[in-house]
Amino acid sequence: MKFFRCPAVVRRGALVFCGVLGLAMPVAAEVPREADAERLATLRKEAQAHEHGEGVPKDYARAVKLYCDGARLGDAEAQFNLGWMYANGRGIERNDARAAYFFNLAAKQGHVQSQKMQRFVGEATAEVPDCMRALPPADDGAEVMVPRSEAQKMVVGLVHQLAPEYGVSPRLALAVIRSESNFNPAALSNKNAQGLMQLIPDTSARFNVKKPFDPEQNLRGGLAYLRWLLAYFEGDVSLVAAAYNAGEGAVNRYRGVPPYAETRGYVQRIISLFKRDDHPFDARITTPSPELSRIRLTRGG
Incomplete structure (x- = not known):
C-alpha cells in the first residue's frame, strides 16, 4: 500500500485540509526556543528541496540525512516526513517497522497525521536507527575553547x-x-x-x-x-x-x-x-x- 502526504501540509506546516485523510490538522510540533525553531526549519527546508528536487538535484539520500538530523533534534514534522519515506520506499528500501519508529516519535508530540499513520505500518522497530544516535560524548567542545570575546x-x-x-x-x-x-x-x-x-x-x-x-x-x-x-x-x-x-x-x-x-x-x-x-x-x-x-x-x- 502506498501512502500520500498532503503537499500543503508538508511544505507549510499550517492548519490545512488534507484530502487523503479528510480532516484539518496541525502538522508541526512547537519547539521551545526561537533559535531551535529557526535551525529546524532550515534543516527541514533543505531536506524538502532535496526530496522534491526544488532548486537542487533530487537526492533522496541527502533528504533522509537532513530529515534525520531534524528528527534527532525533536522536529515532529521531520520525524513524520522520514516515516513517510520509509513507509513508501521513497528513495530508500521500504521498512514499515522503521516508519513506525518515526511516526511514533512524532505522534508523541501530538502530530495528528503521524497518529493516523501508525495504524498502517504496524509495530515499530525496537532498534534505534543509526542516524538517531547521539554524537560522541563531550561533543560540545567546551574544553576546546572558552570564548574570551x-x-x-x-x-x-x-x-x-x-x-x-x-x-x-x-x-x-x-x-x-x-x-x-x-x-x-x-x-x-x-x-x-x-x-x-x-x-x-x-x-x-x-x-x-x-x-x-x-x-x-x-x-x-x-x-x-x-x-x-x-x-x-x-x-x-x-x-x-x-x-x-x-x-x-x-x-x-x-x-x-x-x-x-x-x-x-x-x-x-x-x-x-x-x-x-x-x-x-x-x-x-x-x-x-x-x-x-x-x-x-x-x-x-
Whole structure:
C-alpha cells in the first residue's frame, strides 16, 4: 500500500485540509526556543528541496540525512516526513517497522497525521536507527575553547548551529578552528589559506565558498570538507586531520599521515583537543579512499 502526504501540509506546516485523510490538522510540533525553531526549519527546508528536487538535484539520500538530523533534534514534522519515506520506499528500501519508529516519535508530540499513520505500518522497530544516535560524548567542545570575546562567542555559536547540519561534531570543528586560525575570521596564511577554517582558494571553489572571510560561508565550506574527509577516510580522525592539513592526495601517497613535521604536529593537536580517534561518518557522501585498506594493513588494523 502506498501512502500520500498532503503537499500543503508538508511544505507549510499550517492548519490545512488534507484530502487523503479528510480532516484539518496541525502538522508541526512547537519547539521551545526561537533559535531551535529557526535551525529546524532550515534543516527541514533543505531536506524538502532535496526530496522534491526544488532548486537542487533530487537526492533522496541527502533528504533522509537532513530529515534525520531534524528528527534527532525533536522536529515532529521531520520525524513524520522520514516515516513517510520509509513507509513508501521513497528513495530508500521500504521498512514499515522503521516508519513506525518515526511516526511514533512524532505522534508523541501530538502530530495528528503521524497518529493516523501508525495504524498502517504496524509495530515499530525496537532498534534505534543509526542516524538517531547521539554524537560522541563531550561533543560540545567546551574544553576546546572558552570564548574570551563576543566575536569568539559568535564563532562558537555558529559552529554549534551549523555543524549538526553536516554531521560533524562541534568539538572536532572547534579543534580545527583553534588549530587553524585561533578563531580569527580574518586570518590569512603565507600559503593564502583564508578565514576561520583556513580554506585555500581551491577548497573554497570546491565547496562553493564565494566569500572566505565571511564567518558563516567559511564555516560551511570547512564543515563540508570535513564531512567529505570523514566519509573518504571512514571516520579515521588522524587521517582526516592529516588530509585537512596536507591534502588527501598526500595521505594517499604516503598511505598514512605524511612524514611532515608540521602535519604530524597538527594531527597530534587535533587528537589532543578532540580526544577521540574516530568519528561517525556518512558513507553516502563519497566512496572511501582507494588506499584505505592498505593504510589499515600497514597499521596492522
